Amino acid sequence: MIDESGGGAASIGVRAPAAERWRARASVSRIRVALVDDHHLVLEGLRLVLAGEPDLEVVGDASTEAEAFDLVASTGPDVLLLDLTFPEGDGLPLLQALHARHPLLRIIVLTVLRGPETVRQAMLAGASGYVVKGARSRELFEAIRAVSRGERYLHSSVTAAIIDDSIHWLRMGGPVSAREREVLALLAAGHSATAIGQTLGISVHTVRRHVANLSAKLGLHGTTALTLYAIQNGFVRDL
DSSP: OOOHHHHHHHHHHHHHHHHHHHHHHHHHHSEEEEEEOSOHHHHHHHHHHHHTOTTEEEEEEESSHHHHHHHHHHHOOSEEEEOSEETTEESHHHHHHHHHHOTTOEEEEEESOOOHHHHHHHHHHTOSEEEETTSOHHHHHHHHHHHHTTOOEEOHHHHHHHHHHHHHHHHHOSSOOHHHHHHHHHHHTTOOHHHHHHHHTOOHHHHHHHHHHHHHHHTOOSHHHHHHHHHHTTOOOOO
């Protein structure tokens, strides 16, 4: 005679831990995503979109630079979606600081900015991916999954611009342009990239591109070397 109560108890005792282990594995395999954007509607929209993907889990969001540091420290996400525009200013220093503090964190820039120099600066600052806000949701999912695997991801709308811009940069060569002279003079006078941009009426990303062009043309790297060159060649003036 079979003891059904004992067999049942034994059967349940085996199945329950197995189910728990499966759920634990499923939970571990989900990609933990954090969101940083200064627009609450954008954050809410991202949460709704990402909630439909079973392998993605939103662990928190932030709308200021200070909150971004707390968010990453407290939730330990695998992937961070980060905008580059904040009321405090340029988001690139935030990106660089987050990457420095959390080198294993995969950061995807999600922004309206499409300029090739902005993309280049973001990747140099530590971004693993770059997606524009006009992208389709499936492209964002692809980006998150790709960077979580250790790959890099560039949205198709900026890839062509990066290639064209790089070709133009390689062909450009030649002497220092008038605009580059202005940037160099202001840089040598001690102005920051933000201040130079405000003085010349150009974006901070364009300023950084001019500095990068100057470094490539002159074979000089770093503000000190560029400043010395500007002084020696009479580019510095009263501003």
